[in-house]
Amino acid sequence: xxxxxxxxxxxxxxxxxxxxxxxxxxxxxxxxxxxxxxxxxxxxxxxxxxxxxxxxxxxxxxxxxxxxxxxxxxxxxxxxxxxxxxxxxxxxxxxxxxxxxxxxxxxxxxxxxxxxxxxxxxxxxxxxxxxxxxxxxxxxxxxxxxxxxxxxxxxxxxxxxxxxxxxxxxxxxxxxxxxxxxxxxxxxxxxxxxxxxxxxxxxxxxxxxxxxxxxxxxxxxxxxxxxxxxxxxxxxxxxxxxxxxxxxxxxxxxxxxxxxxxxxxxxxxxxxxxxxxxxxxxxxxxxxxxxxxxxxxxxxxxxxxxxxxxxxxxxxxxxxxxxxxxxxx
Amino acid sequence: xxxxxxxxxxxxxxxxxxxxxxxxxxxxxxxxxxxxxxxxxxxxxxxxxxxxxxxxxxxxxxxxxxxxxxxxxxxxxxxxxxxxxxxxxxxxxxxxxxxxxxxxxxxxxxxxxxxxxxxxxxxxxxxxxxxxxxxxxxxxxxxxxxxxxxxxxxxxxxxxxxxxxxxxxxxxxxxxxxxxxxxxxxxxxxxxxxxxxxxxxxxxxxxxxxxxxxxxxxxxxxxxxxxxxxxxxxxxxxxxxxxxxxxxxxx
Amino acid sequence: xxxxxxxxxxxxxxxxxxxxxxxxxxxxxxxxxxxxxxxxxxxxxxxxxxxxxxxxxxxxxxxxxxxxxxxxxxxxxxxxxxxxxxxxxxxxxxxxxxxxxxxxxxxxxxxxxxxxxxxxxxxxxxxxxxxxxxxxxxxxxxxxxxxxxxxxxxxxxxxxxxxxxxxxxxxxxxxxxxxxxxxxxxxxxxxxxxxxxxxxxxxxxxxxxxxxxxxxxxxxxxxxxxxxxxxxxxxxxxxxxxxxxxxxxxxxxxxxxxxxxxxxxxxxxxxxxxxxxxxxxxxxxxxxxx
Numbered sequence: 001x002x003x004x005x006x007x008x009x010x011x012x013x014x015x016x017x018x019x020x021x022x023x024x025x026x027x028x029x030x031x032x033x034x035x036x037x038x039x040x041x042x043x044x045x046x047x048x049x050x051x052x053x054x055x056x057x058x059x060x061x062x063x064x065x066x067x068x069x070x071x072x073x074x075x076x077x078x079x080x081x082x083x084x085x086x087x088x089x090x091x092x093x094x095x096x097x098x099x100x101x102x103x104x105x106x107x108x109x110x111x112x113x114x115x116x117x118x119x120x121x122x123x124x125x126x127x128x129x130x131x132x133x134x135x136x137x138x139x140x141x142x143x144x145x146x147x148x149x150x151x152x153x154x155x156x157x158x159x160x161x162x163x164x165x166x167x168x169x170x171x172x173x174x175x176x177x178x179x180x181x182x183x184x185x186x187x188x189x190x191x192x193x194x195x196x197x198x199x200x201x202x203x204x205x206x207x208x209x210x211x212x213x214x215x216x217x218x219x220x221x222x223x224x225x226x227x228x229x230x231x232x233x234x235x236x237x238x239x240x241x242x243x244x245x246x247x248x249x250x251x252x253x254x255x256x257x258x259x260x261x262x263x264x265x266x267x268x269x270x271x272x273x274x275x276x277x278x279x280x281x282x283x284x285x286x287x288x289x290x291x292x293x294x295x296x297x298x299x300x301x302x303x304x305x306x307x308x309x310x311x312x313x314x315x316x317x318x319x320x321x322x323x324x325x326x327x328x329x
Numbered sequence: 330x331x332x333x334x335x336x337x338x339x340x341x342x343x344x345x346x347x348x349x350x351x352x353x354x355x356x357x358x359x360x361x362x363x364x365x366x367x368x369x370x371x372x373x374x375x376x377x378x379x380x381x382x383x384x385x386x387x388x389x390x391x392x393x394x395x396x397x398x399x400x401x402x403x404x405x406x407x408x409x410x411x412x413x414x415x416x417x418x419x420x421x422x423x424x425x426x427x428x429x430x431x432x433x434x435x436x437x438x439x440x441x442x443x444x445x446x447x448x449x450x451x452x453x454x455x456x457x458x459x460x461x462x463x464x465x466x467x468x469x470x471x472x473x474x475x476x477x478x479x480x481x482x483x484x485x486x487x488x489x490x491x492x493x494x495x496x497x498x499x500x501x502x503x504x505x506x507x508x509x510x511x512x513x514x515x516x517x518x519x520x521x522x523x524x525x526x527x528x529x530x531x532x533x534x535x536x537x538x539x540x541x542x543x544x545x546x547x548x549x550x551x552x553x554x555x556x557x558x559x560x561x562x563x564x565x566x567x568x569x570x571x572x573x574x575x576x577x578x579x580x
Numbered sequence: 581x582x583x584x585x586x587x588x589x590x591x592x593x594x595x596x597x598x599x600x601x602x603x604x605x606x607x608x609x610x611x612x613x614x615x616x617x618x619x620x621x622x623x624x625x626x627x628x629x630x631x632x633x634x635x636x637x638x639x640x641x642x643x644x645x646x647x648x649x650x651x652x653x654x655x656x657x658x659x660x661x662x663x664x665x666x667x668x669x670x671x672x673x674x675x676x677x678x679x680x681x682x683x684x685x686x687x688x689x690x691x692x693x694x695x696x697x698x699x700x701x702x703x704x705x706x707x708x709x710x711x712x713x714x715x716x717x718x719x720x721x722x723x724x725x726x727x728x729x730x731x732x733x734x735x736x737x738x739x740x741x742x743x744x745x746x747x748x749x750x751x752x753x754x755x756x757x758x759x760x761x762x763x764x765x766x767x768x769x770x771x772x773x774x775x776x777x778x779x780x781x782x783x784x785x786x787x788x789x790x791x792x793x794x795x796x797x798x799x800x801x802x803x804x805x806x807x808x809x810x811x812x813x814x815x816x817x818x819x820x821x822x823x824x825x826x827x828x829x830x831x832x833x834x835x836x837x838x839x840x841x842x843x844x845x846x847x848x849x850x851x852x853x854x855x856x857x858x859x860x861x862x863x864x865x866x867x868x869x870x
Contacts, residue, residue: 068675115855121671122615123854126808129617130801130850134843141841253797257679264676297687305680308673309665395758416757425758432755434748445748448741449760496759 030178039170043242044282046170049177050238051278053184055262056271057231060188063268064197065224066204068121071128072232073255074135079105079233080240080251081139084154085147087241094159094241098180101237102230109229113222132256139248153247156240177238184231185271191227200224201269232259261304267314276315346408348373348500348532349394349424354402354412356393363389365556366402371500371549376526376533378543378564381553382577387536388429390553391502394534395419395426407499421449425493429504429536431485435478439469442477442488446495455495462491465521483514487521494525501525501533507542515539519546540577544568552576586715587830593719594788595826596726600781601796601803602822603730604774606815609807611750611770612667617678619778619803620796621685622658626651626779627786627795628693631700640703644783648776655775659768667767690793700786722784729780730819733773737815746770798843802829805849811863820862825849 033045058072082104083097092100116124139148148154161172192200202210203220211217240246258281266277284303285296311318347370356364363386371377381387393400396416404412411419420426434442443462447455463470466487472480477488486506493501506522507515523546526533537543544550550567552560560572567573601619608616616622626647633643662681666674704721737743749756749766756763782796789795802825810821825846833842853860 062672066672068672070675070679115851118858119854122613122675123808123858125617125671125675126615126804127847127850127854130804130843130847133797133801134847137841137843141844257683260676260679261683268672298684298691299687301680301683301685301687304683305662305677308669308676308680312673397754397757415762417760417762420758420760428755428758432752432758434752434755436751437744437748441744441748444741444744445756445759445761448745492759 027182031175034167034171034174039168042170042174046174046177046242047239048275048278048282049174049181050235050242051259051262051281052275053181053238054232054235054259055266055274055277055281056184056188057228057233057235058259058263059266059268059270059274060191060231061224061228062263063270063273064192064204065200065221066121067116067221067225068125069128069228069256070125070260071131071135071256072228072259073251073253074128074131075105075109075229075232076236076239076255076259077135077139077246077251078108078229079236080246081148081154081236082233083237084156084240084246087156088154095176097237097241098234101233105233105236106226106230109233110222110226112229113225116225117218117221128256129253132253136248136252139251148248149246151248153245153250155245157244158241173242177242180234180238184234185274188227188231189271258300261300264304264312265307265314267316267318270314270316270320272319273314273316276319280315346373347371348407349534350403350405351390351394352403352405354390354393354400354404356389356398356400358389358398363556364393364400367553367556367558369551369558369561371532371534373499374526374530374532375549376523376535376547378547378550378567379534379536379553380540380543380550380567380573380576383538384555385553385576386556387553388504389556391426391428391504391534391536394502395424420496423496423499424502425496425498425500426502427486427489427493427504427506429508431489433477433480433485433489435476437477438473439475439477439480439488440473442492443469443495446492449496458495458497462494465525466491483510483518486510486518490518490522490525494529494531498531501531502536503533504536505538506535507537507539515542522546540568540573583834584831587834588827589715590719591827591830592823593715593723593826594785594830595806595823596723596730597781597785597799597822598802598806598826599819599822600726600729600777600784601799602806602810602818603733603815604777604781605803605807606812606818607770607774607777609812610815611746611767612663614663614666614674614678615804616774617675617800618681618685619774620800621682621689622651622655622775623778623782623799624791624793624796625685625689626654626775627700627782627791628689630779630783631693631698631786631791634701640701644703647779647783651779652772652776654772656768656772658775659771660764663767663771664764686793693793695793698791700783700791702787705787718787725780725784729777733777734815742769801843801846801850802826805846805853808850808853808860811860813863814860817860817862821860 033042037045054072054076057075058069061067062069079101082101086092086097086100087094119127138144140151142150158169158173160169161167165172167175191197199210199215199220202215203217207217262277262281263273265280266275267273307314349371351370352368353366354364354368355362355366367390369377379387379390389398392398394404396411396414396419400412402412403410406422406424409422411422434445443459447458468484469488469491472484477485480488490503490506503522506518510518519542522533525531535543535547544564544567547564550562550564551558552567552573554576559576560567560570601623604619605615608614608619629650630643630647633646634640638646658681662677666677702718702721704717737747745756745761746766746769749761749763750770753763756766781799785799786795803822806822806825807818808821809824810817810819812818828849829842829845832845
């Protein structure tokens, strides 16, 4: 996505009118399901919200900034475990685990971002892939069992809605997730417009030129990594609450691959792409199961390859192109 | 053979069919068109110099002839139409291109570079050819086992030409062989090039910035200016032509 | 001391398998500057083909050769059909396609042959441990096979016309075309060869770790570590690196971190190499004058 077109996409404030209306409608449409849908469907939508935040994180570092991460599941796992440990062992209230997970993941993300500076696209992809494969092993390590609960993992429970609100825990969780997601998207949207957004994209597309023009590459790239890890970590913490359980095998390399597929299919370098990708991740496996009972992974793989050849800017990219052709610009 | 032709290339019909003929050749990179319909020919066994200032399109012309970029127009080589064909197919038909920058396989040894020149041939005569080539470039024999990337500029240029000769080409394309080389080395090189043309009978299309050297060794010349041929004829005449001076120096 | 020697020899045996896969990775990297993330899954797929042949009654070595040939063809086809358009693509796109291939192979393998763990025969079993009890027949045999394959590949690239052409096409595709080499087919051959080597690695490792669709995932990580440690631009380095990682993994697993964290050890090796000396131990910048 070129710098100028992504700028146009993110500077919605410069064009009030139909975009604002769409957003308002979207907000209303997002809240309604809490009162209309069954608990199960609501849970699915909550999961979409959680993955949207996770994909937002991945998109920031890989889509917008060009640092390829095949291991973001590691940050998701980290956030999930931080949240679960705090809730189970230290009785921290659920809403406080999110900032804690955010902080820890941001720190770790920054620490990962430092050596990542030395690695070009391919080597970073390779290293993060190795990380993704190693994560379950680390989580199962007997030396850490006191913290992680070993192979069995940790069990937590869904929070009750705040006193006074007549909602089920699922309904409350959905609205809570919606709020966190809105906050996350707002944060990223704000981050990406203006100078910082341009610098981030410039680093991806023309790193040498960007550096020559005075963009401090190292500082930006490590901070982007930190922000990205923070977002995905928060998603992980939310995910732990939603599923009420964390265990090493939930965070295999499949998770990192799933996030990566969601990134490409949803659309790189696009906020809307994070939502599209999340919807894809949650709903398509069911369809994939129907297409091929025993090889849903193959369907994923074929879709991924097909998108890379035919629709490299993902669903969101296609939507943007159609919208532009229809005159909405 | 080439001395039989007295008339300038563009005007009179030639006595024998040229080994290479380009007609209305257009080429470019992406959206940018660099060659705007040029036409020229190289006689069998002759040496044609392609002159022009930087950016005139000389290297582009050689690339176009080898199918390295997209072209439109006609290219006839030894009676066959070769436009649109893949580079490796054109090489197999007998055009050896020594590109600008020499195109040496830097990571391989001198010997391996030479063996690659003989890649398409099957054993017969390669040893004899190598002997003859070492006759032109004795220094290469000394450096057979050395990594090609450690050779000096002049030696790499010799290696590149040697490799091209091993293809037993009918036409040799030389792109700025003097580039980056010391004057003495260049003199030696061009002397060898003239000998090769005389003894092997290989036609040569020579792209050169060094006008004097080029015209000394060529029998015909063309002047390229921003993608168009503005003058063509016998080397001696072109040398005296004011348009050459104007093309290079601007006045 | 005895235990250490056993670990060492054992490490060399598994190292041979890592070395084979590292070589396959480096071959494709040298030619295309891409890392084939799906190399492990392709090897697993090949190993299952071998199992099917063996269970159908085909004698082991015949099945071995047939599998190698089929894998070669498969690798070649994949390059021609799927990878060719991606040659000029940006890093993200090509990485994505490899990941997609990984998913497809992994899933199709599980679909065709199920996820239950199967045992895979070794042609070397039977008899007492050799060399005074330090090494099992299979470990010795698989090391031998690995060395044979690596030796054959070395001879092929150094001393045959085709091998030279493939190296040339990897180093300098433009100049290769100018001497008449059909670069596209050289790449396809490279992929075929890499797939064939991967198949051998799979068939050698399966008797030890048992066959399941995710068998080669860990091996792939070790192969990465080996290739990087030795130098991803240097085939000899990759082989050495593979052996080294095998030994480090075994000894580290036995005396340092315990068998549970072996993959983490590989990860640490990868990070250490890339941060301290990205070219690897034997990779060197090629000397060149302009």
